[in-house]
Amino acid sequence: MTLKSIHIEDTDLQIEVKEVRKVSKIRYALKKLIYVPDADLKPKIITKILTHIRNIIENKVKEREEKDHEIGIFIAYKGKFIKGMVIAEDNPHYSSRNRRAASFGWLYAKDYEVCKELMEACESFARKRGKKLLRGPINFPKSVGGYGLQVEGFDEQLIYGVAFNDPKTAPSLKEFLEDLNYKQDSEYLSMEVTQDRWKSGTQLDKDIKIRYLTFEELNNRKDEILDILRGAFYSVLPDAFGMERYKEIMDLLRNIPSHYYKLPKKIKLENDSVQTEFVEAWKKCYDREVITFFHLAFDKNTDNLVGIITCLPDLYELWKDNPITRVNVDVAAVRKGYGRKGIFSSLNNIGQLTGNMLGITYYEGTSIWNLNEDAIRTILPHGRINRRFYVFQKRIKNPT
Structure with a gap:
């Protein structure tokens, strides 16, 4: 017409x-x-x-x-x-x-x-x-x-x-x-992460634990995940995508060959520079098929999800028959009331260490809303702005 x-x-x-x-x-x-x-x-x-x-x-x-x-x-x-x-x-x-x-x-x-x-x-x-x-x-x-x-x-x-x-x-x-x-x-804004270890992430609150979940466990918690993502860094977001976006991410992750999720068995997990909480989270990755691109923090007392960083593997590399070496740090969120507990920085640190074990060498934080003061204050000191969008x-x- x-x-x-x-x-x-x-x-x-x-x-x-x-x-x-x-x-x-x-x-x-x-x-x-x-x-x-x-x-x-x-x-x-x-x-x-x-x-x-x-x-x-x-x-x-x-x-x-x-x-x-x-x-x-x-x-x-x-x-x-x-x-x-x-x-x-x-x-x-x-x-x-x-x-x-x-x-x-x-x-x-x-x-x-x-x-x-x-x-x-x-x-x-x-x-x-x-x-x-x-x-x-x-x-x-x-x-x-x-x-x-x-x-x-x-x-x-x-x-x-x-x-x-x-x-x-x-x-x-x-x-x-x-x-x-x-x-x-x-x-x-998008930001290339240039600092591989954030100081505030070396001390996680004693009531918080980090772990990884399987596809089935993630699906069982999808409402909880969506709830925390809606308030990423305590903001009412100008652009939000809801359930469709969650399904899109799950479909993407299912298309990634499984070896990209599996930690190498011969790697030494314990060393003086790695937090105990990280080692405990990694050890539980070997006996279950967990998704190591979703880094999750939980309240030990309630088992409620209180923090999340989702990393999207750069599928373009696979499309060109290259190994995955880059990830888009798509969403980072901490539940209201759980600030200043080392959650976000700890998730960043374990995320980079886990990714490095899997062959990831490049991390880019994306879709950072410039008026989200909490996100800007938390993220930008650790990298360089490399893209801008309106x-x-x-x-x-x-x-x-």
């Missing part, structure tokens, strides 16, 4: 924005337009995007809440030529500061008029869905596309779960969105 047409003054051709549901046309547009810093990864990334789209269009996901999940793929044409695209989504798992919001992502437009028409299509989509806020770029699936418009760090190596943009067009997209009254609402927002009004 044609949403709108505008006349370009210097040509007889018009720009038409069409909503497209045919997967072959969407695939062609993605191949034509999407920028991926590593060209070898582009086909697989496109496949992941198309799988996400198919799951929504074809209603393959059967949970009740998915009935409210809708997507709009808008492609801008000038005659027979594709000039831009954007994907709007009303995702029941996505919220902003505890409020449902529509999102836009995978935005590509080289000129203002194309961007304007594409964003008007997104606004119409949000309005029809009864949403008052439109935010983006939010590039679903998040594990592939991440979120935010990249403004710094274009020379950094691509890492799984982090957004990427064409350095040639990103500045223009920022200007276009601002000219269309989209406000820069949230700033996110999420834009616009309040959607009904036509007058």
